[in-house]
Every structure is written in structure tokens, then in C-alpha cells.
Amino acid sequence: MAAPLFRPPGDLTDFDGIPHQREAWDATMTTFFLQAIQRAEQEVGAGKAQIFDAVHALPQPSLTEATIIWNGFPKTLLDGNTHEQALQLAEQLLSFRLGGRTVQARPQDEYLEWHATRDTSGRITAVDFTCEGPEYWTALAHGYPDSVQPGAGAPPAKGDLDAVVELYRKFVSPSVQKQDLLHNGSYDPYNAWNIQQGAMHLTHPSNSLQAEVFLAGDASVLREKNGQLIEDDDELIRCAQYGVPTRSSDPTIGGSVNGLARTGALVSLAEPVGLYIDSLDTTGWTRPDGSPVGDYWTILRGSPTAVVRARYEVPASEGFAVGDIQIGGEPIAFPGQVAEAISMKLTGVAGEQGQHAAPPVPCVSGVQPLVAPAIISGAPVEMLFQHSRAHRHEVVV
Amino acid sequence: MTGAAGGALEPVLAAGDIQGDSLSGFRKDHQHYEFLKVGDVATAKRSLARLAPRLSPLADVHMFNRLFRHMRTRRGEIPGTLSSTWINVAFTSSGLAALTSQAEVAQFDDEAFKLGLAARAGKLGDPVDPQAEGHPARWVVGGPQTPVDAVVIVGSDSADNLATTVTDVVSLLTGTDGGFTTVWSEPCDVRADLPGHEHFGFRDGISQPGIRGRLSQDADSYLTPRYLEPADPRAARFSRPGQPLVWPGEFVLGLPRQQVPPADDLEPAPAVPPQPAWAADGSFLVIRRLRQDVAAFTGFIEQTAAQLSEQPGLEGLSPQRLAALIVGRWPSGAPLTRAPDADDPDLGADDFAANDFGYVSPWGQSGTSGPPELVTTRPLPHGVAPHDVHPRPVADAGGLLCPHGAHVRKINPRDQGTDLGGPRNTLRRRILRRGMPFGPQHATAPDASRGLMFACYQASIQDQFEFLSTNWVNRFSAPRADPGGADLLIAESAATARRTLILVDKSGKQHEVATLATWVTPTGGGYFFAPAISAVRDVLTAETPPS
Numbered sequence A: 001m002a003a004p005l006f007r008p009p010g011d012l013t014d015f016d017g018i019p020h021q022r023e024a025w026d027a028t029m030t031t032f033f034l035q036a037i038q039r040a041e042q043e044v045g046a047g048k049a050q051i052f053d054a055v056h057a058l059p060q061p062s063l064t065e066a067t068i069i070w071n072g073f074p075k076t077l078l079d080g081n082t083h084e085q086a087l088q089l090a091e092q093l094l095s096f097r098l099g100g101r102t103v104q105a106r107p108q109d110e111y112l113e114w115h116a117t118r119d120t121s122g123r124i125t126a127v128d129f130t131c132e133g134p135e136y137w138t139a140l141a142h143g144y145p146d147s148v149q150p151g152a153g154a155p156p157a158k159g160d161l162d163a164v165v166e167l168y169r170k171f172v173s174p175s176v177q178k179q180d181l182l183h184n185g186s187y188d189p190y191n192a193w194n195i196q197q198g199a200m201h202l203t204h205p206s207n208s209l210q211a212e213v214f215l216a217g218d219a220s221v222l223r224e225k226n227g228q229l230i231e232d233d234d235e236l237i238r239c240a241q242y243g244v245p246t247r248s249s250d251p252t253i254g255g256s257v258n259g260l261a262r263t264g265a266l267v268s269l270a271e272p273v274g275l276y277i278d279s280l281d282t283t284g285w286t287r288p289d290g291s292p293v294g295d296y297w298t299i300l301r302g303s304p305t306a307v308v309r310a311r312y313e314v315p316a317s318e319g320f321a322v323g324d325i326q327i328g329g330e331p332i333a334f335p336g337q338v339a340e341a342i343s344m345k346l347t348g349v350a351g352e353q354g355q356h357a358a359p360p361v362p363c364v365s366g367v368q369p370l371v372a373p374a375i376i377s378g379a380p381v382e383m384l385f386q387h388s389r390a391h392r393h394e395v396v397v
Numbered sequence B: 001m002t003g004a005a006g007g008a009l010e011p012v013l014a015a016g017d018i019q020g021d022s023l024s025g026f027r028k029d030h031q032h033y034e035f036l037k038v039g040d041v042a043t044a045k046r047s048l049a050r051l052a053p054r055l056s057p058l059a060d061v062h063m064f065n066r067l068f069r070h071m072r073t074r075r076g077e078i079p080g081t082l083s084s085t086w087i088n089v090a091f092t093s094s095g096l097a098a099l100t101s102q103a104e105v106a107q108f109d110d111e112a113f114k115l116g117l118a119a120r121a122g123k124l125g126d127p128v129d130p131q132a133e134g135h136p137a138r139w140v141v142g143g144p145q146t147p148v149d150a151v152v153i154v155g156s157d158s159a160d161n162l163a164t165t166v167t168d169v170v171s172l173l174t175g176t177d178g179g180f181t182t183v184w185s186e187p188c189d190v191r192a193d194l195p196g197h198e199h200f201g202f203r204d205g206i207s208q209p210g211i212r213g214r215l216s217q218d219a220d221s222y223l224t225p226r227y228l229e230p231a232d233p234r235a236a237r238f239s240r241p242g243q244p245l246v247w248p249g250e251f252v253l254g255l256p257r258q259q260v261p262p263a264d265d266l267e268p269a270p271a272v273p274p275q276p277a278w279a280a281d282g283s284f285l286v287i288r289r290l291r292q293d294v295a296a297f298t299g300f301i302e303q304t305a306a307q308l309s310e311q312p313g314l315e316g317l318s319p320q321r322l323a324a325l326i327v328g329r330w331p332s333g334a335p336l337t338r339a340p341d342a343d344d345p346d347l348g349a350d351d352f353a354a355n356d357f358g359y360v361s362p363w364g365q366s367g368t369s370g371p372p373e374l375v376t377t378r379p380l381p382h383g384v385a386p387h388d389v390h391p392r393p394v395a396d397a398g399g400l401l402c403p404h405g406a407h408v409r410k411i412n413p414r415d416q417g418t419d420l421g422g423p424r425n426t427l428r429r430r431i432l433r434r435g436m437p438f439g440p441q442h443a444t445a446p447d448a449s450r451g452l453m454f455a456c457y458q459a460s461i462q463d464q465f466e467f468l469s470t471n472w473v474n475r476f477s478a479p480r481a482d483p484g485g486a487d488l489l490i491a492e493s494a495a496t497a498r499r500t501l502i503l504v505d506k507s508g509k510q511h512e513v514a515t516l517a518t519w520v521t522p523t524g525g526g527y528f529f530a531p532a533i534s535a536v537r538d539v540l541t542a543e544t545p546p547s
């Protein structure tokens, strides 16, 4: 029997026809987990990490799952702003320097990003949501994510740029040309069709799959302060410095993983490893005539339990558009109002409870050095990763 | 400057100006809600001007509550021997617009308040069918056919004093020189048979946030007395065991607020200047008239317990225990993480011990391993023992003892993180509950209408009452999804796709308790703003609206 492979997020099938592509994805994810394990071992000692590679572990422990939920709208924008300001800010692109050029990305940092389509009067007619990590797309284009340098023995996958172009045409616009998606001859995650004109996959620098795996790994380490085990999610993220503490997602994910680890279990992320759209709650949304809205939510990519792309759009037969819908009497003027009703999820797993408790370690002090030189497509975007170790180690060899 | 327990010095509250029900609570056995509509504006302003000096400020209400507490501690139960009667007033956005202007109301940073409860009912999960009893079209007060501009709340320890004051106030406001008309009157009383319990039979009003703030320049003139020995590591964050301190700007506009977590909340975030400026020291008040169908609730409990008790893992599940699993406390108030198998009336009678528990850490704060030491210099409230010798709380992250869907856990997950991040975020979602039962107890008049006049104060209806209702109570997977579960006590079936409580037995196996039936039906209410007394006097009654 062939060794099991890490499955693509949402069990997407785009890799299937590309030689060695699924093996390359498996190698990538295996590397992410290996790194996560090494990071944890630096804290607790070799062989004592509680994070593990649940796909390749032998023998396979029996696992229990824990679903972790967070809100899809950026909490960092809500804090300190009025609601309306936050909704506006969520639509203003960030600019930053990357590899000698200025690129833009969305400020939407809860692993959910969106793009609204409006008609000539400015009314919203559709909102596309994605939670696909950039690594999947750079891998589909070239075989491996930009942040991964395959070694000599790595599966010789080369990706399929044409497949990328086809998907953009299908989901963003039929007008997409291959050239539009390239920078210096390579697939450019910051291309206009993914930023200004649409949303094919995640772009915020914190929204990466690798960051998710590192966060889980870092959070698997038990922490203590003054000899007392830390159990509080806020204290944990302050102590261990994983993720961005003011987001909804990172403290929740980290705290939940740490909670699993505190049961003395091996912990990991459920297959297929990814971040998913859990649900949209339209309670109290009304049509122009005041009656409740119908179901205008279409899942476009991923599996029913692991949704990675969805669209909110009123069918033409209804005779009105998204912008005519009211939420508790407030018209939908910003796509963020839809995002606020979206719950995101990922699933943690735990096995062999009680058998792996590593002793808690003290809090991280000061800023951690990078574990290895960066081999990303550009320079790391330091300022965006303040307070965040998991997001700063954008490095894979 | 630092305060007694090491944190920042707490702000001095405008105790003579803030209306007392918000921060101190009337805490009366008898209370009356008079819902009003403005008729002739000039007349209404004149009668309101005569009411203004009679409004009860925080200082009075607080002082009386303290006296009452001291006497009760010393003498035990003292029904009828000490009495005061309080009056407060609050306005809906339409009421404020009538008394000031639309432009003034437009400045409030709370869409929910501006649109009003009836417009938000669907979002709260109320029925969308206009024929249904819970639809605003059928509400007795606050619906499109029964619009409301103001509510006057009168509370008293004595039913006679209450009656006299209500007659007086109502004739002042709705008599020939009143300018208001009555839309609905609601008398409320504590249950004579079970004081402090709501109609399903559970003790209510145990858990409230502790409010930071002082009444004078004295460093320790705290509004909320501090009962923890200063050496205890919890003393800086808790006023009583299990009662976390929250900066007052989370309840009253224009005061210091909670920090953005995980920043340390010993320091406040600076106050946000309120809009309009005269909203300072005011508080938003939500009132929901919730009819309770006692027969439906007990019928469901009995039938369902009988079914569930035959499932392996839930053998012997009694109706009482199922009801407790739905509420998260036993009828006495004893919490499930301290009394998992049966009610513990002694525990329920001790207000401190009954609220001293967490879900992730047994005592609600990591790094603590026992109950806090209490000060010996201050008399403890009636029924509170100086040392907590009750069964210790047990950590329950997975919801084996207290289900994730239990009412009290759904609406206040305490030390457990949520879909918004770590538990400190939850302190920015808390509300000050001031509800009272209405209607006779079920046993004496089974066919009468009864329920809870749910009332709560907060600085943002959107971020507090509405957030709790829409994002947590009504959603199956929030605040936690492992395993999650609906709040069967109050969630409405129009809102929840899954009105399903998940019970986890001792082996970790999950059992679903699903129903479409409901026993709590909204029948009225409103979103109000309770301004500072000076704002009522100087702004709302002014002949020309503020510029």
C-alpha cells in the first residue's frame, strides 16, 4: 500500500492531473510540520514535542477532533473604530514593499478575504469569499510554494500555470490573460486579478497555511509563569508570542490547541489541513419587501465540510441585488457586513491523551531570531508581523 | 497613580447625575414599568421637567443598597422594615427625536438603538411570521402598532409605596398637563413563593460583572465593594469571588473602557467622547418582555429526560438534572461545575461560592488553586461564609459537567476563549441585568400570562446585548464549537438552524437533545437610552433643541 499523503486543502482536485504534484504538496506539508515540530523541540527538548505529523505517524494513533471557530471579519479593525469605520477600512488595500517593488494586499486578516462586485450605481451585486492559502496557488503554478525550496530528492513537480489561468478565468473573470498573473515570469500572488479586480486566494501576509501550522506547533508547548501552568488564552498568546494577539483567530486557535496539549495528548491539525469557511448566518436578513432572504450562498470550491470558496449573490430571478438586502434594517453597503456573519473554522486533533505531557516551559523573552535565512520570493514583511513569531518565521528549506 | 490593589486609580463616577438603576440596580421586590408615547411635545417637556428632580441618582441608590446589605447581614431577613422608592426614565430613539431632533439622534454611534428593537427583532431570531405571537406585529408594547417613546421605571421595597408613587408619576406624565400617553403598564414582583427565582424555578441574578469606579476622591470609595484580601493574586481583577471587574465605560458612556485584549486590563483604555456630548453618563437600556410557558418547559423536560435516561451513558437522568443542564445552574443557583450530580442548596445560598468557578481553570483564573481569602474588615453579604468549604469546582473545558449550550455558559463563557479570541474579550460583552418576573407564579394561576421583564444596561446595544443574542445564543457553534450546542432555554427556533443541545457523558460520548418547541416568546420591549439626570433636565426639557 502506498504511503498516505497530505491531502490538498478542501480536497481540491486541481493537482490531480499534474505529474508529482500531490507528492510535492505532501512534501511541502510534511516540511511545514517538521519545522513546527523542530520549533516546539527548541522549547521542550528533542523528542518531546506534542505537535506531530498525523498523516505519517506510525502507528496511527486514534484521534479525537475539536472544531475551532472564529469570526471572519477582522477584529483588529473593529477595535478602536466605529462599526462603519471598520467596514470602510476593511476595503482599503494595504501597500508594502516586497522584493524591491510595492505591492498591495487586503487588510482582511482572519484567514478570510473577499472581493465585492458592484453595479454602475455602486450597489453590491455579489461578494466572493476565499480562504485558500497562497501556498496552494504558488504550488499549483510552479510545483512548490514560493516559500519552499525543494531539495535534490524532492518530488519533481513543476505545477501547471495554465491551470491557474483557467481557474482565474472561471472564478474571477473570463478576461484574465496569463501575462496578467506573472511578475518576472513567475506567478504573482499580488497580481491585479487577485487584489484590485478579484479575490482568488488569500493575500494578507499573516494569512498563510504555513503560519497556521507553525501556530499550532508553537501553541502545542505548555507554558508556565512563576511555576503556574498557564491556561488562559490571552495569557498564553502573550507568553508564547504565537500569532497576532488582537485577532480573533490566532488566540482562539492557539488556546484551543494548547488546551488539547494540556490533556497530555499528541496534537495536530485534521486532514485535509486547511482553514475553512464554516457557515454564513443570515438570520434577520430581509428582502426589499421585508420578508426573509432566500439562500443566496453558493459554495464554489472545497468539500461540503471543508469550504474554501463561496459566493453571495442574489439570483437575477429575485429582481433585487445584495445591496438591496437589509440586515436588521441596515442596508448592505459594505461586503464586510456579509463577512461579519461568516464563521471560520479549523479542526484540531488529539491522540494518546495523557501519554505525552511535556513539562511547561517559561514564556518567550524578547524577539526570537529567525531560525534560518529567508528564501522567500522577497524580503519578509517585518512590520506586518509584529508580536508574531509564527508569522515571522516565513522560512522553509 | 495607582489604586489600592495595584491597578490604575479608578475614575470618580458622577454619582449624583447617573441614573441609579444602571450601575447599582434598584434591587427591589416590586417594580413597575410604564411605557409612554409623547403627545404634545411642549407639554411633555414641561411634565418631564417636573419629573427630573425626582429621578433617583446612583448616589442614592448605591447608599441605600449598602445600608440594606449591612442591615441584612446583621439582622438577617428584614422584609418591610427598610424601604425606599426609586424612579428612573429612559427614551427610545423616537422619543429622543421628539424631544430633541433627528439630527441629535443621528449622532449616536449605535445603529441598533437608532433603528429600534422592533426593526431588529428578526436579527434577534424573533419569528418572521406576522401571525406568530412573538412577531413585533403582535407585541403588547414596542411593536409597529404599539410604538414607545419612553419608559419610566419605579421600584420599591414596599408594594404600597410603589403604588402611591406610580399613581403620582403616571398622573404627572399622562394627566391633562402631562403630554404623554400610556402604551403599556407592567407591574413586576419577585415571586412570593420563591423570592429571587424566575418562573421556571431557577434562582436568577447571581452573576453580574463588578464595575470599576469610585464615588468620591477617596482612594477606596469603590462603587463595587472589594471583598478579596489584597494579597490574593485575584484581588486586582475581582471584586468578589468569580466576579471580574470591568471598567465602567462598558456600561456608561464617556468613561474609561476595557483595553483591547490581550493588553492588561488593570489599566483602562481612555474614554471615548460620546456623541452627542449630552449622552455622557447615560446608558443604553434593553427591555424585552419575554413570556415564559412553564407548562411547555416542564413538559418537555419530563418527556425528554424519560427518553434520554434510557440511553447508555445518561442512565437515570432526572428531569431536574436535564433542566439544570439546560440552564447551567440548579434551581438553588448552585453551578454545575461545583454540583454536577444534584442540587446543593447550601452552595446556592452562598452568593460568593455559587459564582466562584471557571470552565477552563477550576477557579476561573489560571494559577489559582483554591478560593480567595476574603477581607475580615468588611461585613460579608447575607449567607456568605468567610471560608468557602463547598465542593470545589472542577475544570470543564469540554462541557462534560456544564454543556457548552447551557444558558449561563453560552452567554458568559467566563475564562474560556471564544470565536473572538481570548476570554478578556468577553469582558467587553457583558451586560448589567436588571430583569424582574411579571405575572403570577404558575402554581396559583396556570393559565395566566407570566414571564421575565428582561432588562439590561450597556454602552453599546450592538456590541453587547445584540452580540450576545445573535452571535452566541442563537448560533450552534459559537462561542465554542467543540462540541458547541444551542441555548435551549432562550434561543428561538426562527434563528437557529439547529435547536440542539449537546450533552457529553462521562465517557466523552455526545448525545443530542433536539427540539423545535420554544418556551420563551418575546411579547414586547424596546431599545432605550437612560440619559444622565442633567441631560433630562437641561437638554430633553429645553424649549429649543440643542444646537
Ligand code: HEM
Pocket (backbone or CB within 6 Å): B198, B199, B200, B202, B203, B204, B205, B206, B207, B208, B288, B290, B292, B327, B329, B407, B408, B409, B411, B412, B431, B433, B451, B452, B454, B465, B468, B469, B489, B490, B520
Ligand atoms: C425568560 C428568559 C430567561 C430566563 C428564564 C433566564 C434565566 C437565567 C438564569 C436562571 C440564570 C442564572 C443566574 C445567574 O447566573 O445570575 C441566568 C443567567 C444569565 N442570563 Fe438569563 N435568562 C433569560 C433570558 C436572558 C436573556 C435574553 C439574556 C441576554 C441576552 C440573558 C443573559 C444572562 C446572563 C448574562 C446571565 C449570567 C451568566 C453568567 O454570568 O454566568 N438571559 N439567566
